[in-house]
Amino acid sequence: MDGKQLQSQYKDHLSDFQNWDQxxxxxxYILYPKNMGYHLCIDETALSKGDLYTILINRDKRGRKGSIIAVIQGTKTDDIIAVLTKMPQELRNQVKEITLDMAGSMQKIAKTCFPRAMQVIDRFHVQKLVYEAVQELRITYRWQVIKEENKAMKAAKEKGEVYKAEELENGDTLRQLLARSRYLLFKSPDKWTKSQKIRAELLFKQFEDIKHVYY
Incomplete structure (x- = not known):
């Protein structure tokens, strides 16, 4: 028996797929109202071929059996609400807390489908926004430094001189400092290596607003 035949036999006869109520x-979409709990989490994820799905899980199950409450194709607000409201109102009213990202669409879904639940912003999404803000600031400064270096190189060339960028205490130029600080800004200070600690100190000394955003 080849693989395709085995798959077909399992699907059509052994798995009871033909009699599956969903x-x-x-x-x-797939719904499991029996898995409803008091603390939920809603998020979007790509399951296959890059297609996005909205998933609702019971956080109290901690990823074990019975965690999934709903898997819905797409992320369109009205479509998600239409599916989730198929579950009984009294069941949805039992939800005390729902964790979600900062998107307005998710907040609308949570408010409509779970009106009595307190909405909690997922800390990982908050951290992601902070990291992005820090990196955006670093990149902005890096382009400014590159622009200034190019001007200095052009001016030196016109004078017949060789341009040499000033080096900092650790041997980095300002341009290199900004480029090499990328990874340390993704880490907490207690995870920095010795060289990263030195580089961070120099970076924050040169660019205080990066320090303020980071901390």
Missing amino acids: RAHAQE
């Missing part, structure tokens, strides 16, 4: 709409 088979008719499984490509659009």
